Amino acid sequence: MKLCKHQSRLDIRKHSFLMRIVNPWNSLPDYVVSAPTIMTFEARLDKVWRNQPMKFNYREDLIL
Numbered sequence: 001m002k003l004c005k006h007q008s009r010l011d012i013r014k015h016s017f018l019m020r021i022v023n024p025w026n027s028l029p030d031y032v033v034s035a036p037t038i039m040t041f042e043a044r045l046d047k048v049w050r051n052q053p054m055k056f057n058y059r060e061d062l063i064l
Helices: 017-026 038-050
Strands: none
Touching: none
């Protein structure tokens, strides 16, 4: 269940959600991608991402 990234001419397509998510999705282990339920997928994804450095902390960027 890997995604293919195609060449695109326009910047609007190059920076779309689909183009940004291909590499992170393809880097996930097979047991995460092939989870039978959404809850299982989320639990496995949390385990994989637990050891990854945080790239973005949305709580710090919230404006109250």
